Amino acid sequence: MPAALTSARLRLARMHAQLLAGPPAAGVVGAVRGAAALQAQDMKASKLGVRARTSGLALADVRRAVTEERSVIRTWAMRGTLHMIPTADAGWIVDLFGPVVLPRFRRRRIDLGLDDDLCDRAVDALPDLFASGRPRTRAEIVAGLRESGVAVPANGQAPFHLLLFAALRGVVCRGPDTDNGNPTYVLLRDWAGAWEPRDTDAALAKLVRRHVSGYGPVCPEDFAAWSGLPARHVRRAWELVSPTLAEVATESGSAWALRELADVFPAPRPRPAVRLLGPYDGYLLGYKERAWALPAHSVRRILPGGGAIHPAVLVDGEVVARWRWRGDGVFIEPFAPLSEDTMAGIAAEVEDVGRFLGIRATMDVAVG
Structure with a gap:
């Protein structure tokens, strides 16, 4: 076996694998497939995930892929959480994860008044509610089910868990969000087509x-x-x-x-590879341990608890700072002093985030 990869080369190899360095992905689908899916409970975060893995795309390109081309969709998959996946993969991914994830939430569904019979009747009734092909909000779906005689509880978390059940049964997936950010749902087969088991x-x-x-x-x-x-x-x-x-x-x-x-891992380059990662980026979700990428003294600044993962500045595969929006600009909070080359790379990334979003993003850096 060749000599062991150093930690620096391992970080860079994983950064390249995630399409965060090296040749960019070819379009939205290429970014999503190449990253093995993008976490998408925060739609804005998944869009930033596409930006970090491509070159020259804009926010409108991601919207178009979701709403017009329907080449990527959002549904519940890995770890039972919402992901953006290639539409072509939807069928086999849902078929794999549905039987695994659904039993985990059964007790919670029952506690919410969603027994097995009620869930089955709701799933059977859902296709008729989408006969027009129009995406529907959660409230519209609950109202339509109740009108059809399926007495779904309308309050609390029951509507969400019912739609989670329907998604993991391969009936619905998330549609485009409304203008004010509310989720909608569509029939999975309308958007993904039929699939062979x-x-x-x-x-x-x-x-x-x-x-x-x-x-x-x-x-x-x-x-x-x-x-x-x-x-x-x-x-x-x-x-x-x-x-x-x-x-x-x-x-x-x-x-x-x-x-x-296995024999083509990238070597460090003279200039650092820098990326601004959005919240919940897959780079920090794809491994059991994160110490190789995130210094122990800075863990709480990126992973404060409760499942949150803050936006991070990645340099040659290592998280070196946290970033956040402040006013119209990006505020950088380094964990330690950064080199001029690194700061130049961060400034270029801030400019590209602004270009992607269609705004002029300024940069400010914490002192001390």
């Missing part, structure tokens, strides 16, 4: 290869943390693809990469 082994193999390609080098524990799949699924997935993987030694132990990529 894929057996579990085929889906597992495809998913784990997508993860290794988009996050590698990785280990099975990373795939388990990213996917949220049970241990038996993780073991089976790794067995299925192990002949196509190559073991890579790192300073913290063994990891694996696609065999065809």
Whole structure:
């Protein structure tokens, strides 16, 4: 086995795998597929995730991909959370995660007044509510179901959990948000078309290869943390693809990469690779541990608790600062003094975020 990858080269390799350095992705779909999906409970964050992995795209391009081309959709998948995925992958991803995630929320549904019979009747009634093809808000769906005789509780978290159930059954997915940011829903088959059922082994193999390609080098524990799949699924997935993987030694132990990529890890360059990551970026969600990318003394500034992940400044794969909007500009909070080259890279990124959003973004940096 070749000499172990240093921590610096491992970070850079993973940055390249996530399309955050090196050649940019070809369009919105390329960014989403190359990153193995983008976290999307925050739509603005997923749009920033596309920006960081492409070159020259604007916010309108992402909107067009979601609402007109329908080439990417948002639905619940890995870890039972909302993700942006290629529309072409929707069927097999939902078929894989639905049977895994739905039982986890059954007790919560029952506590909310959504027993199994009520959920099944609601799912059966949903297609008629979308006969016009128009996206519908959560309130409209609940009202329509109640009018059709399915007494869905209208308050609290019951409507959300019902639609989560329907999404994981492959009936609905998220549609375009309204102008004021409220979520809408559409029939998945209207947007993704019909799909042929894929057996579990085929889906597992495809998913784990997508993860290794988009996050590698990785280990099975990373795939388990990213996917949220049970241990038996993780073991089976790794067995299925192990002949196509190559073991890579790192300073913290063994990891694996696609065999065809295992000997081409990038070396550090004279000028740093800098990216501004939005909140909940996949780069910080694809691994069991984050210490290789996020210094221990700065963890709470990016991961304050409660599942939140703040926007981060990434330099050669390491998180070196936090950023946030302040007024019309970007406020940078470095964890330690940064070099002139790094500050120049950050300034270029701030300018590109503004270009992407169609605004003129200024930059301010915390002192001390």
